[in-house]
Structure formats: C-alpha cells, structure tokens
Amino acid sequence: MDKKPVIILGAKGIGPSAAEIFKSNKVEIYCFLDDDKALHGSEIDFVSVLGETDDDGYLKYIGKKCDAFVAEDNMKARKKITKMLNDRRKTMPANAIHSQAIVSDSAHLGYGNFINARAVLGAFSKVPNHCLIHSGAIIEYNVELGDYVQLGAGSQLNSGVTVGEETFIGSGVTVVSGVTIGKKANIGAGSVVIKDVKDGETVFGNPAQTIEN
Structure with a gap:
C-alpha cells in the first residue's frame, strides 16, 4: 500500500472503517471530506472533516501530494465521486x-x-x-x-x-x-x-x- 497521505471522501458509512484500515498500515490521513455540512469542523477519531467532496481547495493535493479513497456505501454516490476524481484530478482512488x-x-x-x-x-x-x-x-x-x-x-x-x-x-x-x-x-x-x-x-x-x- 502506498504510504502517501490520504484524503477520505465520505465521513459516514465505511469512512471511519477506511480510516482504521489506513491507520493499520501507518498511512497518514490528511482529512475527511463530506457533503454533509453539519459534519464540517468535527473530528472522527482525531481526523478533521474539513469540507465537501468537490472542494478544490483540498482536491488540488490529490495525485501529487496525497491519495484519495472514496468511502461511500451507496454505489451511485461512489460512482459519482470516482468520476469526479477521474475528470478533475485524472486519478483513481487508492485501495x-x-x-x-x-x-x-x-x-x-x-x-x-x-x-x-x-x-x-x-x-x-x-x-x-x-x-x-x-x-x-x-x-x-x-x-x-x-x-x-x-x-x-x-x-x-x-x-x-x-x-x-x-x-x-x-x-x-x-x-x-x-x-x-x-x-x-x-x-x-x-x-x-x-x-x-x-x-x-x-x-x-x-x-x-x-x-x-
């Protein structure tokens, strides 16, 4: 598994479990991004939820300084976010x-x-x-x-x-x-x-x- 820091797109559902997985491999988690604004500014297991999944202020780091993981249980939402990463960052999510x-x-x-x-x-x-x-x-x-x-x-x-x-x-x-x-x-x-x-x-x-x- 790549040791670059990771941004997790999705702070609910499998998001916290994904964070545990990356931590088990000693991979730094840069932040969560989630479209639920009520979560913004909160922390999940000491990792901050900083913005929405299409926030260019954070997405600009993906592919250069860090990886991304799409932590959405809902298939339609997972497909949408993955397509956004492909289109805007020319990258695929990490495993x-x-x-x-x-x-x-x-x-x-x-x-x-x-x-x-x-x-x-x-x-x-x-x-x-x-x-x-x-x-x-x-x-x-x-x-x-x-x-x-x-x-x-x-x-x-x-x-x-x-x-x-x-x-x-x-x-x-x-x-x-x-x-x-x-x-x-x-x-x-x-x-x-x-x-x-x-x-x-x-x-x-x-x-x-x-x-x-």
Missing part, C-alpha cells in the same frame, strides 16, 4: 487494505477497493475496481469479481466462482465452487448458492432460491 487482510501475491487488484480485517484473497483471484470486501470474507483461488461488487462479512466465494459487476452478496453467504453470478444480482444474507444466478436476480435461502421482485 484500502487492512494490515490483517491476507492477499495472495498472485491476486490481481485494481483501484479503490475496500478490504477489511481478516479478509482473504486467494491465489490468482481478481478484484478489479471499487469493490467492498468486508471483515472475514474469503475469496478463494481463481475467483473473479466485477467492478463495484460488495461482499458481506464472513461470506465465502469458493474456487472458480465468477461474480458480475454491481452485485451485492450479503453477510455469511457461501457460494460453491464454479458458480457464476450475473451482474446486479442480490444474494441474501446467510444463503448457500449452489447454482448459477442470472443478471439482476435476487436469491435467498439454503439452497438459494429466486425471490420474485
């Missing part, structure tokens, strides 16, 4: 990888990923961009995720699983080896997925069954 996560040397990582404590990324796994991998989640070898995938705490993706972009997988889910999960699918917490899931499909249960929207 936030907890010092207690285990990442194989052969794993592929893109940009802007949140990987919390005790998460495991196995050999030749692929985690591209802007994924949220919560505490204790296991991504076994040869697993491939799409962008903006969210994997809940304690979930397990077994070997050879493929997950399409923007899919949500709840806490404590088990996906058996070789299963393909489509784009924008939703897997309910605690489910056991033993067969492929279509694009946009919502499944739940043990074994997981389709839930009609």
Whole structure:
C-alpha cells in the first residue's frame, strides 16, 4: 500500500472503517471530506472533516501530494465521486487494505477497493475496481469479481466462482465452487448458492432460491 497521505471522501458509512484500515498500515490521513455540512469542523477519531467532496481547495493535493479513497456505501454516490476524481484530478482512488487482510501475491487488484480485517484473497483471484470486501470474507483461488461488487462479512466465494459487476452478496453467504453470478444480482444474507444466478436476480435461502421482485 502506498504510504502517501490520504484524503477520505465520505465521513459516514465505511469512512471511519477506511480510516482504521489506513491507520493499520501507518498511512497518514490528511482529512475527511463530506457533503454533509453539519459534519464540517468535527473530528472522527482525531481526523478533521474539513469540507465537501468537490472542494478544490483540498482536491488540488490529490495525485501529487496525497491519495484519495472514496468511502461511500451507496454505489451511485461512489460512482459519482470516482468520476469526479477521474475528470478533475485524472486519478483513481487508492485501495484500502487492512494490515490483517491476507492477499495472495498472485491476486490481481485494481483501484479503490475496500478490504477489511481478516479478509482473504486467494491465489490468482481478481478484484478489479471499487469493490467492498468486508471483515472475514474469503475469496478463494481463481475467483473473479466485477467492478463495484460488495461482499458481506464472513461470506465465502469458493474456487472458480465468477461474480458480475454491481452485485451485492450479503453477510455469511457461501457460494460453491464454479458458480457464476450475473451482474446486479442480490444474494441474501446467510444463503448457500449452489447454482448459477442470472443478471439482476435476487436469491435467498439454503439452497438459494429466486425471490420474485
């Protein structure tokens, strides 16, 4: 992980957890930026919330003197802020990888990923961009995720699983080896997925069954 100071865009949701991740790697946090003006001037774990996420007074440092991390749980907001960084600063967000996560040397990582404590990324796994991998989640070898995938705490993706972009997988889910999960699918917490899931499909249960929207 890059040791440049970081500005965290988003002081709520996963923002404080992202701060803990950077601190676990002894990375200095320059400040939080958040669009909720009620937070401006406050501190979160001794880190100040200084302005809004599009404040050029702070954004001008990103890419030169410091990195940025987009700490937004909401996918639409995360996409909007990431696009703003791309357009205005010509940069991608840094990865936030907890010092207690285990990442194989052969794993592929893109940009802007949140990987919390005790998460495991196995050999030749692929985690591209802007994924949220919560505490204790296991991504076994040869697993491939799409962008903006969210994997809940304690979930397990077994070997050879493929997950399409923007899919949500709840806490404590088990996906058996070789299963393909489509784009924008939703897997309910605690489910056991033993067969492929279509694009946009919502499944739940043990074994997981389709839930009609």
